[in-house]
Amino acid sequence: MSDIFFEIHADNPREGPGDFTSTKRAFLALKNLPGKPSILDIGCGPGKQTLDLAQITKGNITAVDNHESFLAQLNRQIISQGLQKRVQAVKGDMFSLNFPPQSFDIIWSEGAIYIIGFEQGLAAWKRFLKPKGYIVVSELTRLKENPPAEAREFWEGAYPAMRDIAGNMAIIAAAGYSLIEHFTLPESAWLEEYYAPLQKRVEKLKIKYQNDPAALKVLAAEDFERESYRKYAAYYGYVFYLMKQVV
Numbered sequence: 001m002s003d004i005f006f007e008i009h010a011d012n013p014r015e016g017p018g019d020f021t022s023t024k025r026a027f028l029a030l031k032n033l034p035g036k037p038s039i040l041d042i043g044c045g046p047g048k049q050t051l052d053l054a055q056i057t058k059g060n061i062t063a064v065d066n067h068e069s070f071l072a073q074l075n076r077q078i079i080s081q082g083l084q085k086r087v088q089a090v091k092g093d094m095f096s097l098n099f100p101p102q103s104f105d106i107i108w109s110e111g112a113i114y115i116i117g118f119e120q121g122l123a124a125w126k127r128f129l130k131p132k133g134y135i136v137v138s139e140l141t142r143l144k145e146n147p148p149a150e151a152r153e154f155w156e157g158a159y160p161a162m163r164d165i166a167g168n169m170a171i172i173a174a175a176g177y178s179l180i181e182h183f184t185l186p187e188s189a190w191l192e193e194y195y196a197p198l199q200k201r202v203e204k205l206k207i208k209y210q211n212d213p214a215a216l217k218v219l220a221a222e223d224f225e226r227e228s229y230r231k232y233a234a235y236y237g238y239v240f241y242l243m244k245q246v247v
């Protein structure tokens with residue numbers, strides 16, 4: 001990460017849209033779990049959803065990210081909340097995870113599977129699931145057809161692979177999972193949980209970097225992304241997909 005990008009993204013509560021209520025809703029929809037399920041949280045970032053899961057379940061959670069400062073931030077919380085016995089933050093690459101086959105009841109990934117790709121992630125991570133295990137991910141999804149040109153241009157640049165719900169459902173079925181439920185994150189999970197703390201940071205950095213055009217350009221891109229969401233939230237959003245392994 002460049003310095004300015006790191007400064008924008010260091011010490012935020014979360015690195016993508018999400019909220020406690022949605023994490024809990026998704027978890028509670030999973031049926032017939034063991035009392036203490038083993039959970040792998042991939043692309044955990046600073047670990048807000050990891051800690052939420054630790055509150056919702058008595059399970060053991062392995063949280064993986066490749067960015068050390070996010071892991072350090074999560075580790076501070078693990079210690080302050082006394083969760084060392086059942087939550088581990090480990091460095092790892094989602095493209096080449098190194099766990100024994102069939103070791104988890106649940107794979108969880110909020111706002112991160114896009115990095116490896118929705119289809120690729122569902123295929124690559126499956127081997128770590130116990131038979132009939134669950135995989136729960138949130139994925140940026142087209143919600144409404146015919147977006148305004150500005151919205152389409154922005155997302156074709158930022159995430160050209162974005163599909164609609166039907167497109168993702170076809171991938172889920174082809175990958176050997178059954179879809180239990182899907183739901184769209186509320187706008188507050190973007191605007192209040194993710195963008196509000198980020199915006200405060202961006203405003204401070206605009207003052208710090210007022211004479212640095214390159215940094216100001218990066219900060220303006222953050223504003224543009226947030227305002228694009230505000231304008232076009234009806235057209236795209238994060239959808240939680242709750243899947244169960246069938247083959």
Ligand SMILES: C[S@@+](CC[C@H](N)C(=O)[O-])C[C@H]1O[C@@H](n2cnc3c(N)ncnc32)[C@H](O)[C@@H]1O
Pocket residue numbers: 013014015016017018042043044045046047048049064065066067070092093094095109110111112115
């Ligand atoms: C958009 S953030 C989401 C983080 C977190 N789940 C959240 O919602 O706050 C994506 C995360 O994926 C991590 N990441 C990026 N590439 C990765 C890789 N190859 N392996 C593991 N994690 C990766 C980033 O460091 C970042 O924490």
